[in-house]
Amino acid sequence: METGIDLQRSFVQLLQGVGLTPGLAHALWLPLPMVSVLTFATIWALVATWLERKVSAAVQQRIGPEYAGPLGMLIPIADVVKLLVKENVRPAKADRWLFALGPVVVVMAVLLAYIIVPFGHNLVITDLGVGIFLWIAISSIAPIGLLMAGYGSNNKYSLLGGLRAAAQSISYEVPLALAVLAVAMMSNSLSTIDIVEQQTGYGILGWNVWRQPVGFLIFWIAALAECERLPFDLPEAEEELVAGYQTEYTAVNFMLFYAGSYLNLVLSCLLVAVLYLGGWESPVSVAALAGWLGLSLENPLVQVTAGMLGITMTLLKAYFMLFLAILLRWTVPRVRIDQLLDLGWKFLLPVALANLLLTAALKLTFPGVFGG
């Protein structure tokens, strides 16, 4: 089967051509995708903060940042510089280790999950067999970091925020996992590559969102709750808990939380794109497009274009979801903790279970459409 360009194979072959051993060539290749994804993920998160400011400004009939660079695009850089040079304050009675480790654990967990996000056939750090399951598993680590931060700060607001974060993420992980399970069931695989593969071929019509509309909504709601975005931003509810678990954090530690939350949001949006919006697939499939233009898929130019298009498409879809998340944040009020838990356990969970059951039934009835 045609898999498009394979950068790793080309790179290794190139190095072997120069005379390196295969093992050394692979070792030289390893850091490249990691560093590039780390860099790009950070840039995407920075872009997300800029978008947050600009979109919220537009929603609120303001202008938003405009002097730092064109359209205020340098404002995230200014943020980072400011937070880097600020004094890192640790409250006198805070627990040294918990306080310092909390933000690190959060960011590490989020960044780790980026390894399974595919941008093309071979444009992924690692195509794990358990792919999407890995994300669900390690996204549960982040609340531990929040709890550590909340508990270690020696502040009652922080403690309440940390506890809320734990309760919230436990409640929403279940419907999230069930929604993902329905998708995995259709594609017969947990690998993110296979999940996208299964949606290809029919352009926009093949995307999972048409086959899993309920699952899509459940996933989106649960993902927002996992990212602690309004209407589910209870752990850091400004009007109630000042800043929740971040209350005592300053400078770099605060930046880690801040970056972590946006990295997590971008990650969730990317995964919505992968799971439900066809990943790197264009609305009109590349194969069909190439066929109309009379070009062969083996053509290197077509392959490079398709690869670039795949990355662009994934990002476009992800940023569309991000835009929705930002709009949502600046439109709706916040739910209360008991309403949040009710929604998670008494509504989303049964609906997700029913959705899973329905998917299984449909899969048995129409194996052609819902994955044999």
Place this chain on the structure above:
Amino acid sequence: MTMIETRTEPMVINFGPHHPSMHGVLRLMVTLDGENVIDCEPVLGYLHRSMEKIAENRTVVQYLPYVTRWDYLATMFTEAITVNAPEKLADVPVPKRASYIRVIMLELSRIASHLLWLGPFLADVGAQTPFFYIFREREMVYDLFEAATGMRMMHNYFRVGGVAADLPYGWVDKCEDFCRYFLPKVDEYERLITDNPIFRKRVQGVGTLSREDAINWGMSGPMLRASGVKWDLRKVDHYECYDDFDWEVQWATDGDCFARYVVRLGEMRQSAKIILQALKGLPGGPYENLEAKRIASGPKSEWGGFDYQFISKKSSPTFKIPKGEHYVRVEAPKGELGVYLLGDDSVFPWRWKIRPPGFINLQVLPQLVRGMKVADIMAILGSIDIIMGEVDR
């Protein structure tokens, strides 16, 4: 009630005086059991500025610049009560035009105050955006104030016997434009907020105050009217010229935060209606009592004398507060704003007791939040609509 055995110690947590949603410097000592509120004790006084004592060695005109600092969001009402109290005690008549101007200013101020209640209230339940929308209209109200009084917030516009200056040329048209612009904007808020399911869930059935409790706790204003008491001092006391206009008391029966929201939105509409009618029926004539007297007693009037001809000549006509005591009240946006005035036939009042609506309404807070969730404290506190400037005075 059966208790689960593994209960933790209740946690005492301090909200305020600097907390994002304490509306200034209110401090609440809240006892929490997890997310449940066991008890709540408000601590006041962080903005206490001896407003009552200051009044005791100021003449009315000297004191007027202070009063806008009580309730700094409904400034016209504090001025109104400050001049109404001596006026009523000394039986100073107010010309019809002055009374109309006062009503217009008061209702504009009510709109401004309710707008700046709406934004923070929504922010308290987590929606930040309406905060920015309300400033759009509030700026216009303040522009109107600035045009008429020279100041946006601390107007110093009311005087014993009238107002400090007549409306400038073109102001009436501008004000009418504003009202016609404002009424659809209230509908816009309703479309944005009222039927939002999350908002409904957060405020409906939260902070319910029964009719009896509302009366027994001495509630006033929207707090009282939302609990099913049709009590509006503008209708009850017939002060100024409110009887000239066709308007209705806004009230609701549920007594929860949502009912208060509905009442306040309704009041904004009614205020705009009153202003439109007042602008249409605005009579001519003097805007101030001195001028009225001058006109009445012809060219040889003592009021036309040198001392009174130029504003700067004799800064404040010293007005003596006659001997006697009484209580005067107006319907401020937050409730019944009253002054208990003891005159001693002197230019200074002997005692100047303020009854701020926010202070009295705030008393009910601990009872309302007991047994609710942490997040409900903010919703309920927001719906009470307090301004610490007048609570602490």
